[in-house]
Structure formats: C-alpha cells, structure tokens
Amino acid sequence: MNNSESTEISPDRSAKSIIEAALFLASEPVHKSELLDLTGLGEEKLDEELDDIRRDLSHPDRGLRLSENNDKYCFRIKRELLDMVKYLAPHQDMSRGVLRTLSVIAYNSPVLQKEVVDIRGNGAYDHIDQLIERNFIKSEKEGRTKLLSVTQYFLDYFELNDLDELREGESVPQEYL
C-alpha cells in the first residue's frame, strides 16, 4: 500500500484516514479539538479535509453522511437507507421515554414545559434536560415555566426541512397538536 501523501505528524497515516477511523470507532460524536489533536492539522486544513470527506460521502455509492452538531462530528447512515438497515442495530441512541418526550415537544413545538410534564409525567424534567444537553431542543424562560422548541440540529438529525414536514400526514387527534 502506498501511503506517501499523508499528514504532518504521521507520514504513513493520512489525516482523512485518521478522521474516518476516529469517527467510526467513537461511540459519541467527536469534538473538533479532538480531531485537531489526532491529525495534527490546523483548523483551516482540518475544515478542508472534513469538506472533502463530506463531498466523498455525497457520492451515491456511499451509505454514510457526516453529521455536525456544536463542533462535534459523527457519521450517520443516510436517511434514505436507514429504514432498510435499521434492524441491524437494535439500539437507538435515545431511550424510549426520552424519545416519547421529544415527540411530544416536536409535534407541539413551541410548547410550555408544564404542558409537556402534564402529558409525560414528572420523568419529563429529566428527559428535557437530556434533550437540551444533546441540543435537540432549546428552552426559553416564559413566566414561571419554560417554552421548549426544537433546534436546527433536531431538523438536521431527522433530515427535515421544517416541522410541517413532520406533522403532515400525521393521524394524531388535533387536540394533541
């Protein structure tokens, strides 16, 4: 194998190969600073490499896409393939309870925290914290409670253009929307 062209720190390992290995192996999204350390690249150069990877992945023969959230990167399955292969990974990256709470927020976004808690019970406080931590939702103060709404990252994660796309074709009774 010819490795001649690679990176400053490791002549036999290219930056792209390191990024691919890191994002493949890590169970959590990898922070940009981590990738800078691993590859030994400057930020500008790293961005270029990430753009290259993004471009490579856009090829129809590739099954992954590069996802970015708050300067953290990970690979995800292209949405159009997920339904086909999802049975191979039984574990979702979210527990059932958290997902239900997220769904209530998404279908009603923006929605008052107390309304979410009313529907989902007290456990929802914990779920809401986790969802904010993961940048799926954001919270603004609204009188004595909080107003919750989904983030751009939520839309990216589900590859939605807007919430209407989610709500369309939903057979949920109107009073819950």
Next chain:
Amino acid sequence: MNNSESTEISPDRSAKSIIEAALFLASEPVHKSELLDLTGLGEEKLDEELDDIRRDLSHPDRGLRLSENNDKYCFRIKRELLDMVKYLAPHQDMSRGVLRTLSVIAYNSPVLQKEVVDIRGNGAYDHIDQLIERNFIKSEKEGRTKLLSVTQYFLDYFELNDLDELREGESVPQEYL
C-alpha cells in the same frame, strides 16, 4: 455515478451504499446471506461489489478495512491506526465487571448460576441478565437454579473456534475447571 445497474430492488440506492450502511450500523459481523437479501444482488455480483469496497478501502485516505470471517463481514479499523484512536472506545462495549462474570462463565461453561454468584457476588445477576440479553450466554433451568453456558455468538465475538481454544494456554488451576 450511474446507479441504474446496481440493485434490483431499489433503483435510487446503490448496492455499495447499502453494504456500507449495513456494515457501519451492525454491531456484529453481517452474514453474506443478509447482504444478498439487502442488496437484492446475486452472489457473484455481490462478491464483485465487496471486492470494489475492499479496493476502495485500501486507499491510504481510508481508515477502515473489510474483514471477513466465516462468510460474515464487518468493518474494522486499519491496524496501523488502531493505537491512535482506540482510546475513543475506552469502555469497550462491556464493563469490566460484566467481562469478569463472563470470564467465570466461559472458563467453566456449563456452570450453575449460583456458583457464578458465589464467586462474583449478587451483582452477577445483573451481569447475567445483560449477558443473556446480548446473547453471549444462554440459561436453562436446573432445579432451583440455572445452568449457564456460552453461545455460538460468544465464540464468534471472541473469534474462537471452540472453548478449548480459550482454555488452552491458560494455566487455570485444575480445581477451578
């Protein structure tokens, strides 16, 4: 690229992209028959696609390799990158406690549950539940307790042909076997 020739079942999804998505997502090696079903290809054509993928991965800009074992396929990190990135998956996918409980079961398989608990403490119940859930071990009723033994999946996972291979080269004092 033109995908018109790729798969019979999904004109907008290339076979390569499906294979990549499947191998990326699956937590364990994927059997060839699974890939045949998923892509809708014949065996010969699938082999060609797998060869293509293998060739693509051999490029120094790629961080993974295609591993094959008993007609099962998975991606693995290229060996020369492993030391750099393995800290990103430090916890492995099993806690040390669960691993030690599994060790006790594997080296003694088949073994009574109560003997395992006797050695490992009542935390072992939790470990045993997890190990059954993950299909590393199976349990049969044996009077008031249960008889535990390792599964074929355990052997595949640890890349073993049989338990003798595990026990060989182990200087386990005879009284514990």
Next chain:
Amino acid sequence: MAEETEEEAEFAGREGSPVTVQDLTRPDWRERLDEYTYSTDPWDVSVTELASGFMRELDKIGGKNLKLSGRMVLTCAVLLRAKAERLGGRDQTDEQEELEEDLNTGFWGYEEFENDSYIPELELPLKRMSERAVTTDELSQAFSSAVEVYERREERLEEEEETPHSWGMDLESESNFQVKLQRLYRKVKQKLSRGKEVLFSSLLDRDTKEEKFEKFMELLHLQSEGKVRCKQERPFSEIKVELTEDEPPAEPKTESAQKDE
C-alpha cells in the same frame, strides 16, 4: 401470631420452599427471594412474622451484619409493594415499564466481589458501540404512544374518581383522597375529645387488611402534614395517635369540629 423458634424464622407461605432469614445472608439470596415471591401469593407472606424472625436473627448476631438489615428492609419493601400492587389490581402499563426501565439498575442493591477462585481474563476484541439514529416513523410512533399512555392515565383517574371505595389506592385522585383525609382527621379529633390519645384500631371502620392499609396510609399523610403524631412503643404493638400541640382536640360537640374543616 404464632411464636416461631429461631431455626424456623422463615417467610410464612402456603407453598414453594420457604426462605429462611438465614438465606438472606447467602450470595444468591436474591435468586431465592425472586423464586419464592414468584411462586407464592404475596398475601400469603406475613411481613410481620418475617420481620420478627429477622429481629431474633439480628439479636443472635448482635446486629453486626449491616448488609443483612439492608436486605431485610428491601425484602419487606418488595413484599409490601407486591401486596399493594395486588390490592390495586393494576396491570403493568407502559408507564410502569418506562419507570422500571429508568430504575432497573441498582434496585436490589449491588454487591460485586470475587472470592478466591481463579478468574482468568477474557480479552475483549476492540468493538465499537453501534447505536443508530431514530427514524421519523419512530418519532411519530413515539408520539402516538405518548398520547395513548396519557389518555389511559386520564381515563384511569376518571374511573378512580367515580369509584368511591377504592381503598385509598387512588393516591393520584387528589380530591378524593383529601376528602378521606379530612374525614379521618375529624374522627381523630372527635375521639381525642374523650382522651389523650387514640388507638389506631379504633379508627378502623372494618377489620380487614385493606381497611388497615388504607387508614394507615391516610394517617401517614396526616402526620406528614403535621396534624397528628403516630407512636408505636414496641415493634408490632398498637399504634397510638395524638394531635400535634398546635392542633387542639375538637370540642365534644361535633358541629365545631366540622366547622374546623
């Protein structure tokens, strides 16, 4: 309650192999308890007898085994919960499953040790965790489930409100429970007008387990609201109820007691 010898301190049960207090000292105690509670109706297990046996056992070892007392408390709690669930006659719902999903670690307490057996190390191959993203279909299903769970809970609350004698298990039915609390509080005050303290047994309307359970729950609530104080001089002896100092007993005339409410 029949006196038991130390050797016989065991869960009183109808069938299945009884579990002795001694068994709680063994590493596989949870398995034995699981098996026992699985095969035995929890109503057939006398927590009182079990606890008496435990105390004798504790005397014997001079109270030095803290793990054992922890297990005993947990055992009694599990049995009580099993009884309470039976009493409520509730089915396992999604909500409970969800709760258990959240709680399932550590419920039994956790001990991990290694006895002096030789334990070789298995070497794990380097594997990655594979978790996948949620699909929009799953998000939509989750929403339907959340709505279903919510509706079921609302229906249940309505049913419980419509059933006047549901034995105080309907804690969620706040207004119903508050009425019962007021009724009991009034009763305590009326009885106290004739003495310094009231016996728990005199507050019961019926001599049934359900009634005792219900009244005891209500008393605990009154105590936590600071209205009454419950005393028990010895374990398992009669519970005595008195008013807290700032809550004067009712006048003999019941009218004023009612006005109080």
